[in-house]
Structures are given as C-alpha cells and as structure tokens.
Amino acid sequence: MLLIVLELIGLAVFAASGALAAVRARLDLFGVVVLGLTTALGGGILRDVLLGIHPPTSLTTWTYLVVPVGAALGVFGFHPQVAKLRRAVLLADAVGLGLFTVSGTATALNTGVPAYTACLIGMTAGIGGGALRDLLLREIPLVLRREIYALAALAGAVVVVVGTRTGWPAALVAVVGATIVSAVRLVALWRQWNAPVAKGLER
Known part of the structure; x- marks a missing residue:
C-alpha cells in the first residue's frame, strides 16, 4: 500500500512537470497530456520492462492513468x-524523483x-520519465548534460537497498531514501553543482 501511495504522488508531480514543459514548447492539449503521461509513466514502464513485469503495472491499473492525465489537464x-x-x-520535481526512486528500488x-541491479533499476525509474520527456522535445536529456540528478537518485537507491537488507521498517526506508534523494537534488540546485564535463572543448 505504501508503494502505491508513493507512486501516485510521484505520478502527479512528474505529470505536472512534463505538462509544463509541453506548454512552454507550445504543444496543443493532446501534446500536453501525452508529454505529461510520458514523463509520469516512463520511468515505471522502463522499470517493469527491465524486471520482466508484463504488461507494466501502470497500464493495467486505471488510477495510474487517471492521476497523471488529471495533473496534465490541470497544468494546461x-x-x-x-x-x-x-x-x-x-521542489515537487525533487520530491517526485525521490518517491519514484524509492518505489522503483523497493x-x-x-x-x-x-x-546492484535494484539500485540501477531504482535510478532508472526515477530519471526515465524525464529523459523520455526531453527526447520527445528534441533535447539532450537533462540528466546527461548538467545538474546532479541521476547521482541523487542512485544515492537514494543505495540507501533503500542498505536499509532493506539490514531490516529497517519499510516506512522508515521509504522516508529516509526519498528524503536523501530530494535533499541532494535541492542542495545541488541551490549550490549550482554540476557533474564535471570534458575541458578544452570549443562551444
């Protein structure tokens, strides 16, 4: 039940961020909804495909479709x-990243x-929707070019694995893992931290 609640909150948050990006790109109503759905469901679908869960959970449960559609329409x-x-x-995007990373890892x-597989899949679940959003907008995915995003998700995934394997309560694992992801992401934004890039290249 806890995982379902976390995922629904994350779906709404990511759908809103994807829909807002679509509005800024001047897409029509259909495009806004599609981009919102892609951003919200992309990471979870990638997670389920990698884990061999067919069909993906988000395509078999109506709430997983209604929540992001409602969020996208609200943003529109x-x-x-x-x-x-x-x-x-x-802030909402950072929280969504944390929630999806935690639920994906769990x-x-x-x-x-x-x-190690759980950590990688958890990170993919967190960043997958945003990467697909950027690709649909014909942009290099944000996680590949600047800002601490994927690394924050990976750190949270490691915490979830360690906490689960050492017997922490599920609720505590979820809260601590999501908090670490969100905190790392927000501090990186505040301090303008970026992963290093190759030097000496012409712009």
Whole structure:
C-alpha cells in the first residue's frame, strides 16, 4: 500500500512537470497530456520492462492513468499560475524523483534481483520519465548534460537497498531514501553543482 501511495504522488508531480514543459514548447492539449503521461509513466514502464513485469503495472491499473492525465489537464488550464511557482515546481520535481526512486528500488528488491541491479533499476525509474520527456522535445536529456540528478537518485537507491537488507521498517526506508534523494537534488540546485564535463572543448 505504501508503494502505491508513493507512486501516485510521484505520478502527479512528474505529470505536472512534463505538462509544463509541453506548454512552454507550445504543444496543443493532446501534446500536453501525452508529454505529461510520458514523463509520469516512463520511468515505471522502463522499470517493469527491465524486471520482466508484463504488461507494466501502470497500464493495467486505471488510477495510474487517471492521476497523471488529471495533473496534465490541470497544468494546461492553469499554466500561468503554475509557471510562476518555479521554486515549488523544482521542489515537487525533487520530491517526485525521490518517491519514484524509492518505489522503483523497493519493487526491484521484491522481485529478488541482486542489490546492484535494484539500485540501477531504482535510478532508472526515477530519471526515465524525464529523459523520455526531453527526447520527445528534441533535447539532450537533462540528466546527461548538467545538474546532479541521476547521482541523487542512485544515492537514494543505495540507501533503500542498505536499509532493506539490514531490516529497517519499510516506512522508515521509504522516508529516509526519498528524503536523501530530494535533499541532494535541492542542495545541488541551490549550490549550482554540476557533474564535471570534458575541458578544452570549443562551444
């Protein structure tokens, strides 16, 4: 039940961020909904495909479709107000990253995969939707070019694996893991941390 609640919250947050990016790219209503769905469901679908869960959970449960569609429609209707809440959107995105990373890692562990596999799948679940969003907008995915995003997800996934394997309560693992991911992401934004890039290249 805890995983379901975390995923639904994450779906709404990621759908809103994808829909806002679509509005800024001047897509129509259909495009906004599609991009919102892709951002929300992409990471979970990638997770399920990697774990051999067919069909993916998000395509067999109606709430997993209704929640992101509702969030995308809300952003389409109130995008001027949403766009003004830049800090709130960044905070929501960081929280969504944490929630999806935690649920993805926990789901992977429940299938019996090795610890390192669970970490990689948890990270993929967290960043997958955003990467697909950027690709649909014909951009190099944000996680590949700047900012501490994937590394924050990986750190949280490691915490979830360690906490689960050492017998922490599931709720505590979820809270600590999601908090670490969100905190690392927000501190990186605040301090403008970026992963290093090759030097000496012409711009």
